[in-house]
Amino acid sequence: MKYIVSQALFAGFVLASYFAIIIFRKKEWKYIENRLFFVFCISSAIWSLGFFGVFIQTVPDNAYAWRAVGMIGTFGYLISAQMLICYFSEIAKGYRYFFDGFSLLGVIIYFFNIQKEQVTYHPSSIGMTYSFNPGIWNNLYTAYTVIVAFNMLIVIIYMLRHSTTQRLKVLAKKLLLSEIVIMIGMILDTIFPLIGLAAIPGSSISQFLGLVVIYYTIIFVSHSRINISNMSEFIYYSLTVPVLVYDSKYKLQILNDTAYSFLGVDKENFDITGIEPLFTPARENIFNFEQKSQNVDAVCCHNQLYCSLSVNKIYDAYNDIIGYIIIVTDLSEQMKTMKKLETAMEEAECANKAKSTFLANMSHEIRTPMNAIIGFSELVLKEDINDETRKYVEDIKWSSHNLLAIINDILDISKIESGKMELVLDSYSTVDFLNDISLLISQQAEKKGLTFNMKVDTAIPKVLYGDKVRLRSVVVNILNNAVKYTQKGSVSLVISILKQTDEYVTLEFKVIDTGIGIREKDIKKLFNSFERFDQKINYGIEGSGLGLAISNSYVKLMGGSIAVNSVYKKGSTFTVTLDQKIIDFEPIENDYNNKNYMSSTGGMSDMQISDVEVLVTDDNAINLRVAQNILKHYGLIVDTALSGKEAIELCKKKDYAMVFMDRMMPEMDGIEAMNNIRTISSHYAAGGNCKMIVLTADVIKGTREYLLEAGFDEYLGKPMVFSQLERLFLRYIPAEKISYGKAVEK
Numbered sequence: 211m212k213y214i215v216s217q218a219l220f221a222g223f224v225l226a227s228y229f230a231i232i233i234f235r236k237k238e239w240k241y242i243e244n245r246l247f248f249v250f251c252i253s254s255a256i257w258s259l260g261f262f263g264v265f266i267q268t269v270p271d272n273a274y275a276w277r278a279v280g281m282i283g284t285f286g287y288l289i290s291a292q293m294l295i296c297y298f299s300e301i302a303k304g305y306r307y308f309f310d311g312f313s314l315l316g317v318i319i320y321f322f323n324i325q326k327e328q329v330t331y332h333p334s335s336i337g338m339t340y341s342f343n344p345g346i347w348n349n350l351y352t353a354y355t356v357i358v359a360f361n362m363l364i365v366i367i368y369m370l371r372h373s374t375t376q377r378l379k380v381l382a383k384k385l386l387l388s389e390i391v392i393m394i395g396m397i398l399d400t401i402f403p404l405i406g407l408a409a410i411p412g413s414s415i416s417q418f419l420g421l422v423v424i425y426y427t428i429i430f431v432s433h434s435r436i437n438i439s440n441m442s443e444f445i446y447y448s449l450t451v452p453v454l455v456y457d458s459k460y461k462l463q464i465l466n467d468t469a470y471s472f473l474g475v476d477k478e479n480f481d482i483t484g485i486e487p488l489f490t491p492a493r494e495n496i497f498n499f500e501q502k503s504q505n506v507d508a509v510c511c512h513n514q515l516y517c518s519l520s521v522n523k524i525y526d527a528y529n530d531i532i533g534y535i536i537i538v539t540d541l542s543e544q545m546k547t548m549k550k551l552e553t554a555m556e557e558a559e560c561a562n563k564a565k566s567t568f569l570a571n572m573s574h575e576i577r578t579p580m581n582a583i584i585g586f587s588e589l590v591l592k593e594d595i596n597d598e599t600r601k602y603v604e605d606i607k608w609s610s611h612n613l614l615a616i617i618n619d620i621l622d623i624s625k626i627e628s629g630k631m632e633l634v635l636d637s638y639s640t641v642d643f644l645n646d647i648s649l650l651i652s653q654q655a656e657k658k659g660l661t662f663n664m665k666v667d668t669a670i671p672k673v674l675y676g677d678k679v680r681l682r683s684v685v686v687n688i689l690n691n692a693v694k695y696t697q698k699g700s701v702s703l704v705i706s707i708l709k710q711t712d713e714y715v716t717l718e719f720k721v722i723d724t725g726i727g728i729r730e731k732d733i734k735k736l737f738n739s740f741e742r743f744d745q746k747i748n749y750g751i752e753g754s755g756l757g758l759a760i761s762n763s764y765v766k767l768m769g770g771s772i773a774v775n776s777v778y779k780k781g782s783t784f785t786v787t788l789d790q791k792i793i794d795f796e797p798i799e800n801d802y803n804n805k806n807y808m809s810s811t812g813g814m815s816d817m818q819i820s821d822v823e824v825l826v827t828d829d830n831a832i833n834l835r836v837a838q839n840i841l842k843h844y845g846l847i848v849d850t851a852l853s854g855k856e857a858i859e860l861c862k863k864k865d866y867a868m869v870f871m872d873r874m875m876p877e878m879d880g881i882e883a884m885n886n887i888r889t890i891s892s893h894y895a896a897g898g899n900c901k902m903i904v905l906t907a908d909v910i911k912g913t914r915e916y917l918l919e920a921g922f923d924e925y926l927g928k929p930m931v932f933s934q935l936e937r938l939f940l941r942y943i944p945a946e947k948i949s950y951g952k953a954v955e956k
């Protein structure tokens with residue numbers, strides 16, 4: 211019994227030191243409460259050790275020294291406890307400074323309170339004890355301890371009443387408990403000696419109990435702080451994707467709330483342990499794999515939803531598999547979106563088809579009347595008319611050509627945009643190609659008073675393979691622009707070989723003008739559809755802003771490129787570079803410039819044909835008259851038919867050298883009529899003497915191929931291009947029947 215108090219105090223010292231070591235080893239100094247608690251533990255240990263020393267003394271002088279040590283712990287304990295409680299309470303800073311500041315007064319009191327005359331020691335049955343001698347410092351000490359205890363109580367009550375979170379309220383309750391324990395002890399050894407009773411080291415023992423309570427409070431605080439262990443749990447439950455955890459024996463161990471709702475199972479009555487009742491692929495397909503993780507496509511058995519299982523192995527410290535985490539990705543929305551996309555694509559394709567059909571029809575519908583307008587104006591111009599009328603008709607012809615060009619451009623750009631544009635590849639004569647261009651542009655340049663220079667590398671091979679029509683339209687368009695946007699000076703075309711191999715020749719077409727030039731900022735926009743610049747300066751110049759956009763697309767389609775160099779107000783240089791396949795390697799040399807070739811888009815030449823009978827069939831009476839008159843102007847003997855049937859009947863009676871057949875006609879269309887005519891005799895049969903030429907306003911991709919495959923010998927677009935018509939004559943009519951001279955009135 212004698213040593214029980216001293217033993218208890220020593221035990222308090224050991225345990226307080228142990229707590230101090232635990233906190234020290236945690237090394238979490240960034241948290242203020244840990245720093246304060248460390249001081250608190252050390253103070254508690256000193257307190258217990260000091261009073262243990264007092265109790266085991268037999269000589270009062272020694273006891274005095276031990277008490278002086280113990281009192282350091284007492285004051286340190288009270289100050290750190292006050293600060294700790296204030297810190298936890300989140301009380302306003304002003305109050306905190308007041309309470310903390312008051313507790314620090316203990317440092318002053320300490321020095322007076324440890325004076326020898328303050329305490330009288332007397333041995334007792336439980337060891338050396340003491341009582342306070344009356345005096346101001348003892349009274350002040352007692353008042354100090356009571357006020358500090360009271361202050362702590364106020365702060366704790368404040369916490370209890372004002373804390374907004376449940377966590378702080380629980381914390382306050384724990385602190386209140388430790389405060390009560392400490393206070394009971396204080397009464398025993400601070401108040402007792404004050405009223406003359408022998409001090410029982412109650413506070414020395416209870417302070418230790420208080421320490422234990424605060425230790426658990428600190429643990430509570432650290433648990434409610436964000437850290438790896440509690441976070442993983444929070445993350446797991448807060449995941450909005452279904453997560454299932456299986457052990458190494460493939461038994462289901464944990465699943466989060468999202469998994470329950472995804473699987474459509476009831477949390478309370480859930481007793482599934484395997485994987486197969488939940489997902490369709492067999493167990494071995496899900497769990498047997500080499501790598502650390504794998505993705506498996508699956509179907510949830512409960513709701514038949516498509517999902518992807520991301521199966522990840524869990525390893526222990528010895529690298530043995532202890533389980534699997536399965537993260538489920540719901541693919542049902544994706545599947546729905548895919549279905550929607552498929553439907554949207556189908557709809558888009560339908561819309562695209564509708565657009566193509568519309569384009570085909572529109573092109574046909576607009577080109578047919580255009581055919582009449584252009585054809586008749588051409589015919590009227592051949593008549594003997596007065597100058598004023600001639601001027602009007604020329605304007606009609608000119609505007610119609612412009613309108614037709616715009617229609618063609620719009621049609622082309624729509625085809626390019628819908629990806630329907632395809633190249634029509636064929637072999638062509640380089641010289642023809644060059645002469646076509648030169649004839650056309652030189653006329654235009656001449657009209658405007660510009661010099662047109664053309665310099666061609668005569669080493670260019672004679673026959674090339676490519677899309678001649680598109681290539682010509684690109685070069686002509688750029689040259690046209692050069693003429694259009696140049697007021698005075700010259701337009702030059704330089705064609706040179708950049709490279710030549712056994713198969714290809716890389717050609718460069720340089721168009722140089724001394725025109726208005728293009729601003730640097732506009733060059734970037736040059737190839738955009740409907741983009742035109744300097745509208746004020748260019749007022750009156752025909753154009754839609756589509757030409758270069760189309761040319762650029764054509765060149766790209768042909769695997770080439772266009773570059774532009776321009777100095778504003780000085781002139782521009784457009785350079786087209788592209789490859790063409792070589793068919794005949796012989797250089798053009800002498801051929802070029804020596805022969806007289808026809809213009810490709812110019813008007814009728816003075817070609818005259820004698821003694822050749824042809825038949826023209828068209829359900830449109832106006833078109834029929836246009837075609838009839840054009841053909842007559844060449845000296846041909848022309849019969850007409852307004853329907854396929856009529857044409858068949860006429861063919862039965864006569865052997866025509868050529869039959870021009872409109873493709874689209876009511877009742878019997880052009881193809882059917884042609885097939886019927888083919889059966890009439892060997893003259894009309896395929897490969898026979900009669901050439902069947904289909905007339906169509908359709909310029910949609912594949913039309914030409916389709917019609918030639920259907921059995922026609924040739925294809926002629928509407929409106930008729932005279933150069934093409936004349937080429938047909940040159941090809942199919944014997945040379946002796948063709949002459950050049952003034953038209954003979956028939």
Ligand code: ADP
Nearest residue numbers: 691692695727742743753754755756757758759
């Ligand atoms: P369009 O000539 O029908 O307007 P383009 O697409 O061919 O359309 O040309 C677009 C614009 O580029 C023209 O409107 C013109 O402002 C400018 N441009 C084209 N070529 C030249 C050039 N050689 N010199 C000056 N400006 C040009």
